[in-house]
Amino acid sequence: MAKQKSKGLLGLIGKKKSKKSESDARKDLRLFEAMRDGEAYGDKELQRSAKDHLWMHFTRHSPYQTKDMTIITRGEGHYLWDSKGNRVIDGLSGLFAVNAGHGHQELADAAAKQMMELDYMPLWAYAHPRAIELAERLLSYAPKDLNRIFFTTGGGEAVETAWKIAKQYYKLKGKPTKTKVISRMTAYHGTSHGALSITGIAAMKAMFEPLVPATIRVPNTNWYRSKHLFKTEEEFGIWAANRIEEAILMEGADTVAAFYVEPIQNSGGCFTAHPSYFKRVREICDKYDVIFVADETITGYGRSGEMFASQRYGIEPDMMITAKAITSGTQPLGALFLKEKYFEPFTEGTTILPHGYTFAAHPVACAVALANLDIYDREKLVDNVRTNSPIFRKTLEKLYDLPIVGDVRGDGYFFAIELVKNQETRETFTKEESEKLLRGFLNSAFYEAGLYCRADDRGDPVVQLAPPLTIGPKEFDELEQILRKVLTEAWKRI
Numbered sequence: 001m002a003k004q005k006s007k008g009l010l011g012l013i014g015k016k017k018s019k020k021s022e023s024d025a026r027k028d029l030r031l032f033e034a035m036r037d038g039e040a041y042g043d044k045e046l047q048r049s050a051k052d053h054l055w056m057h058f059t060r061h062s063p064y065q066t067k068d069m070t071i072i073t074r075g076e077g078h079y080l081w082d083s084k085g086n087r088v089i090d091g092l093s094g095l096f097a098v099n100a101g102h103g104h105q106e107l108a109d110a111a112a113k114q115m116m117e118l119d120y121m122p123l124w125a126y127a128h129p130r131a132i133e134l135a136e137r138l139l140s141y142a143p144k145d146l147n148r149i150f151f152t153t154g155g156g157e158a159v160e161t162a163w164k165i166a167k168q169y170y171k172l173k174g175k176p177t178k179t180k181v182i183s184r185m186t187a188y189h190g191t192s193h194g195a196l197s198i199t200g201i202a203a204m205k206a207m208f209e210p211l212v213p214a215t216i217r218v219p220n221t222n223w224y225r226s227k228h229l230f231k232t233e234e235e236f237g238i239w240a241a242n243r244i245e246e247a248i249l250m251e252g253a254d255t256v257a258a259f260y261v262e263p264i265q266n267s268g269g270c271f272t273a274h275p276s277y278f279k280r281v282r283e284i285c286d287k288y289d290v291i292f293v294a295d296e297t298i299t300g301y302g303r304s305g306e307m308f309a310s311q312r313y314g315i316e317p318d319m320m321i322t323a324k325a326i327t328s329g330t331q332p333l334g335a336l337f338l339k340e341k342y343f344e345p346f347t348e349g350t351t352i353l354p355h356g357y358t359f360a361a362h363p364v365a366c367a368v369a370l371a372n373l374d375i376y377d378r379e380k381l382v383d384n385v386r387t388n389s390p391i392f393r394k395t396l397e398k399l400y401d402l403p404i405v406g407d408v409r410g411d412g413y414f415f416a417i418e419l420v421k422n423q424e425t426r427e428t429f430t431k432e433e434s435e436k437l438l439r440g441f442l443n444s445a446f447y448e449a450g451l452y453c454r455a456d457d458r459g460d461p462v463v464q465l466a467p468p469l470t471i472g473p474k475e476f477d478e479l480e481q482i483l484r485k486v487l488t489e490a491w492k493r494i
């Protein structure tokens with residue numbers, strides 16, 4: 001058994017190279033020299049320097065030995081341009097972030113103005129006006145009873161923060177053993193050790209064990225892969241929620257602090273849930289005094305067709321994590337919303353939460369977030385999603401005439417297309433086939449056809465779309481045409 005396990009881990013490291021890497025010495029800084037000397041440089045020099053010095057995130061570097069990287073140089077509206085002059089539709093809002101679209105002058109102006117007024121102050125013992133204004137403004141859009149905000153620089157930090165607050169809260173309330181977190185299979189909640197422990201993707205975690213102990217996984221709401229087992233989605237929702245109760249009872253309610261859920265789960269491909277699920281989760285959390293944390297890192301700020309997906313699905317979270325589109329991706333910022341109840345024990349005597357980040361609530365990020373919310377209000381971005389989402393869905397559902405399309409699911413401007421070998425039986429691809437299909441063909445084929453999106457197999461293979469909230473029916477047709485062309489070609493290659 002132990003032998004098998006270590007073999008699995010070695011598999012993740014990749015094949016051992018027989019040849020030692022070229023040299024430990026640093027490669028030439030030729031791009032820097034060209035910049036310093038005012039010499040012209042272009043794609044060729046950027047390519048070489050990127051390959052020599054950049055460490056890309058979540059990215060295989062081996063293909064760059066024989067092919068170029070894609071270097072994105074410009075963004076405007078819902079388009080991106082690369083260093084070779086190609087234009088593509090940004091079908092993923094960068095990384096679920098650029099909800100207001102690229103290139104807003106007023107965001108740049110807000111940043112410049114703030115830099116000249118107050119360029120930096122942390123939120124450690126001293127406050128600053130933009131953080132105060134932003135907290136109130138954010139709360140004006142928030143689900144009921146959320147009243148306090150802890151700023152971070154991103155989603156994962158807010159995931160960590162919520163867990164730390166939960167642990168300390170229960171210690172202060174005389175329940176020191178309530179420390180564990182329940183989360184869902186295949187869910188992604190970030191990469192730092194705590195957030196990764198809450199993440200439900202085994203392959204992402206294996207290399208970093210031992211992780212933070214005391215996290216437990218329960219089923220997600222993958223209806224497409226469960227519908228043959230239940231009469232209705234409502235019944236399935238209640239079944240899935242009841243697994244949380246089961247986990248709480250198994251662990252002991254006095255040991256469980258929180259349950260984390262994305263209202264629409266990204267990894268695995270846009271799993272929505274029937275309202276019965278969230279209603280039952282709320283009941284269970286209330287019954288066992290477990291904090292209900294909605295991770296809206298992706299679904300926040302209009303993506304679902306409401307400002308927050310919690311509002312769309314009648315979720316009443318105790319804590320809500322947001323980031324990414326809070327500044328439409330133009331500045332790093334995260335905001336954890338909390339009910340006052342979780343703050344109250346921290347207001348007494350010498351108690352503090354010993355936790356914070358140098359750049360959280362950066363004045364420039366807060367100023368940009370305020371300007372971003374002005375754009376949301378003026379351009380009615382959330383209304384645009386609410387009005388057009390059914391048309392977006394219908395347009396994508398046209399793809400059902402392709403045999404490779406098994407399921408079109410999601411909500412708002414956040415959809416996944418699950419790819420299958422057999423529409424009728426829902427047979428999926430083997431790991432090898434999926435590898436060939438996604439990394440061997442689809443990702444580059446979509447890009448070459450003019451679409452930046454994500455073909456992903458952290459669960460079953462899916463193509464994911466999360467475009468800026470500014471687009472409408474004309475662009476949906478464009479997306480459908482590209483998807484149709486590429487998926488038709490993919491089917492021929494199977």
Ligand SMILES: Cc1ncc(COP(=O)(O)O)c(C=O)c1O
Nearest residue numbers: 154155156157188189190295297
């Ligand atoms: C649901 C969810 N939680 C947390 C994170 C981590 O956010 P960040 O990369 O800003 O740390 C992400 C990132 O995509 C996410 O989708």
